[in-house]
Amino acid sequence: MWIVETPAIAGYGHDFMRSKKLWLILVVVLAVVVLLAFLLLRPARPQTMRHALTGYVLGVTPEMNRITVRNADIPGIMTSMVMDYRVKDAAAIAGIKSGTSFRQL
Numbered sequence: 371m372w373i374v375e376t377p378a379i380a381g382y383g384h385d386f387m388r389s390k391k392l393w394l395i396l397v398v399v400l401a402v403v404v405l406l407a408f409l410l411l412r413p414a415r416p417q418t419m420r421h422a423l424t425g426y427v428l429g430v431t432p433e434m435n436r437i438t439v440r441n442a443d444i445p446g447i448m449t450s451m452v453m454d455y456r457v458k459d460a461a462a463i464a465g466i467k468s469g470t471s472f473r474q475l
Contacts, residue, residue, distance in 0.1 A: 426471040
């Protein structure tokens with residue numbers, strides 16, 4: 371019985387294993403790159419910022435639990451404007467009158 375090995379067949383198993391190792395390394399490196407990209411490029415979480423609100427009441431609408439307020443300028447955040455605010459407690463509106471000034475933190 372004669373056994374003849376050709377170079378293409380003799381090295382096939384070794385090349386195949388090397389190829390599997392390279393693919394495994396490639397997949398692991400790619401997974402690490404994707405994970406790092408996700409962690410580094412995700413948007414920053416918004417921070418809660420609190421500012422004092424100063425202004426005065428322009429009008430009160432008790433039937434809608436609403437007050438209309440002109441707030442003062444908050445530099446770098448918001449310009450002075452007129453806004454409507456809904457008041458949760460209807461009893462709180464009873465003490466508010468047009469022209470009342472306020473400062474809330």
